[in-house]
Amino acid sequence: MDNEKKIITFCLLLAGVCSLVFCEEWKASVENSLEALVSSCVVVPCSFSHPRGALPTSRLRGIWHLKDQVTKNIYHDDETKILDSFKKRTKLLGSLGQDNCTLELMPVNDHDNGPFCYRIELVKTEDNAPTIDKFSFVEECVGLKMLNDPPKPVLSHPGTATPGEPYTAVCSVRHTCPSYMPTLTWSQGTKEETFEIYQDINHGIWEVESILTFIPEEIHDTSDLTCTATFHGGRTSSAGVALNVKRAPSVNHVIIHAAVAASLAVIFGVFCVFMVKKYKNRIAELQHQDGSMWSRLSRVSRR
Numbered sequence: 001m002d003n004e005k006k007i008i009t010f011c012l013l014l015a016g017v018c019s020l021v022f023c024e025e026w027k028a029s030v031e032n033s034l035e036a037l038v039s040s041c042v043v044v045p046c047s048f049s050h051p052r053g054a055l056p057t058s059r060l061r062g063i064w065h066l067k068d069q070v071t072k073n074i075y076h077d078d079e080t081k082i083l084d085s086f087k088k089r090t091k092l093l094g095s096l097g098q099d100n101c102t103l104e105l106m107p108v109n110d111h112d113n114g115p116f117c118y119r120i121e122l123v124k125t126e127d128n129a130p131t132i133d134k135f136s137f138v139e140e141c142v143g144l145k146m147l148n149d150p151p152k153p154v155l156s157h158p159g160t161a162t163p164g165e166p167y168t169a170v171c172s173v174r175h176t177c178p179s180y181m182p183t184l185t186w187s188q189g190t191k192e193e194t195f196e197i198y199q200d201i202n203h204g205i206w207e208v209e210s211i212l213t214f215i216p217e218e219i220h221d222t223s224d225l226t227c228t229a230t231f232h233g234g235r236t237s238s239a240g241v242a243l244n245v246k247r248a249p250s251v252n253h254v255i256i257h258a259a260v261a262a263s264l265a266v267i268f269g270v271f272c273v274f275m276v277k278k279y280k281n282r283i284a285e286l287q288h289q290d291g292s293m294w295s296r297l298s299r300v301s302r303r
Contacts, residue, residue, distance in 0.1 A: 025051040028101070028118055028137035031204045034176050036144045037151075039233035041106030041177040043093065044142050045204050046118055048101050052133065057097035061121040064090065064103050067114070067141045074116055075103060085109075093179070096120075104179055107233055110148065115141040151175065153184065153229045155239040160246050161216040171227035171239070172209040174201065180232035181208050187226040187240070189214035221245035 028048040036042035064075040073082050075090040082090070089107065094100025101118050118141075121134040157169035171184050181198060189212050197209040210227065226240035 025049055026135045026137070028120075028140045030118060030137070030140040030142050032141070033143050033145060034204045035147050035151075036105070036108045036112065036176060037147045037231055037233070037235065038110050039107050039235060040150075040175075040231050041104060041179055041233075042108055042144060043176060043178055043204065044103040044105070044116070046094070046101035046103060048099050048118065048120055048137070050120055050122065050133070050135065052122055055097065055122065057095055059123055060096040061123055062092055062096050062101050063119040063121065064116050065119055065136070067117050067138060070119065070136055074105075085111075105144075106177075106179070108144075108146070110146050113144050113146065115143040117141040150229065150231050150235045150237045152237045153227050153239045155225075155227050155241060157225065157241060160244045161220070162246050163216060163218050165215070166213050167216050168211065168213045169225060169227075170209065170211050171229075172207055173229045173237075174205055174207045175231065176204055176206065177232055178206045181206070182229045182231045184208060184210035185228050185230070186210070186212050187224055187228075188212070188216075188220070188243075216243065216245050218245055218247055221247070 026049070028046065030046045031044060034042060034044060061077060062075070063073055066072040066074065074086040075092065076082050079087060086105075089105060089109075091104050092101065093104050094102040101120070103116070103118075105112060117136060117138050119134065119136040122132050124132055151173055153171050153173040155169065155171050158167065161167040169186075171186070173182055173184065175182055178198075178200075184194075184196070186194065193212060193214045195211045195213075197211070199207045199209070201207050208229075220243050223243050224240050225243050226238050228236055228238040230236045
């Protein structure tokens with residue numbers, strides 16, 4: 001009975017050690033899905049942990065492989081172990097010693113859908129001796145959605161511009177290739193009049209934003225304001241709007257309007273004088289006719 005209790009206690013302790021030391025600490029964080037522009041690049045964020053604690057990069061080997069096919073590698077530090085279709089196109093951007101297994105794939109081909117999974121191997125020495133432990137994170141894999149057309153930039157701007165006053169427009173585009181950020185160019189203004197911001201949106205998505213501030217003139221009215229995004233690999237997309245520059249009234253316009261108003265006032269005044277004079281003459285004629293008639297009636301009545 002005592003031996004049985006000892007065996008049960010030993011098994012429970014062994015299970016606890018396995019759970020705490022080995023099982024729970026093999027973890028990886030990988031995005032499940034990312035968009036990838038064909039001919040450009042895609043960067044897959046990846047981090048991991050293992051039960052051996054902190055180890056130098058030389059004691060770690062990071063591998064990326066096809067899901068459920070551990071031997072079909074898309075990345076390995078030994079290039080002879082990489083599938084021919086992925087050779088020279090993959091590399092690790094992060095430091096394994098800092099638990100960073102971020103993968104870059106460039107250029108992206110239209111058949112690179114994945115899913116791809118990360119595998120970590122712990123080696124004994126720095127000379128690639130046999131491994132002492134290894135683990136494939138087949139539950140944390142990334143699938144890629146191929147984009148044949150690049151995403152269009154988003155353009156925001158005021159509705160109307162005023163000649164001689166600053167006009168600001170903002171253009172932004174999102175992507176998954178932070179190694180080679182897209183470039184944003186404008187059809188108006190100069191490079192000195194633009195300011196760029198790069199942001200990590202998280203989950204493997206990045207955004208580049210360009211702010212343009214320039215002084216429009218009347219000659220810019222109805223002209224196109226276009227923002228063009230050029231992605232790594234040469235593909236482009238654009239968004240644009242027709243400028244609406246509010247025309248400022250000039251001195252000549254004011255003089256012309258004043259002259260027209262004065263002319264109309266003079267014409268109206270002359271017309272009024274003419275009508276009043278005509279009206280008075282008519283009243284006088286009627287009064288004269290009425291006087292003659294009363295005179296005749298008076299003579300008749302006397303007779």
